[in-house]
Amino acid sequence: MRARGLCLAVLLAAGAGLRGQNPVFESGPADPQATAGTPSGRIDEAVWAGLAQAGFKPALLCSDAVFLRRAFLTVIGTLPTEAEARAFLENASPGKRAELVEALLQRDEFAD
Numbered sequence: 153m154r155a156r157g158l159c160l161a162v163l164l165a166a167g168a169g170l171r172g173q174n175p176v177f178e179s180g181p182a183d184p185q186a187t188a189g190t191p192s193g194r195i196d197e198a199v200w201a202g203l204a205q206a207g208f209k210p211a212l213l214c215s216d217a218v219f220l221r222r223a224f225l226t227v228i229g230t231l232p233t234e235a236e237a238r239a240f241l242e243n244a245s246p247g248k249r250a251e252l253v254e255a256l257l258q259r260d261e262f263a264d
Contacts, residue, residue, distance in 0.1 A: 216241055216248075223252055228261035 200210065214222070220240050224232045232240070240252060256262060 219249055220252070223249075223256060227253065227256040228259055230261065 203210065217237075220232055220237060224230060224236075240248065245251065
């Protein structure tokens with residue numbers, strides 16, 4: 153129990169020094185009316201049909217900042233650097249999300 157309290161105290165102390173700092177980017181929502189689009193393959197079609205039959209709507213798209221964080225953590229288990237985040241968020245390419253995933257899969261940190 154003492155170790156848990158010490159860990160909590162360290163985390164709180166570390167976070168206390170971060171107040172007032174500006175984030176690299178704002179992680180606000182993407183277009184609130186945007187959805188994931190249309191199914192892009194047979195598996196997507198089957199999943200979407202099952203969701204529709206169960207009465208579910210596809211989830212709304214997340215912001216690029218949220219996608220970036222989730223992709224890095226899911227694929228290589230770490231957060232992007234500030235430079236990586238800025239480069240992705242400033243990229244205006246419509247296919248940048250797919251390009252990011254492909255690039256992450258090629259990194260040494262990715263384990264099959």
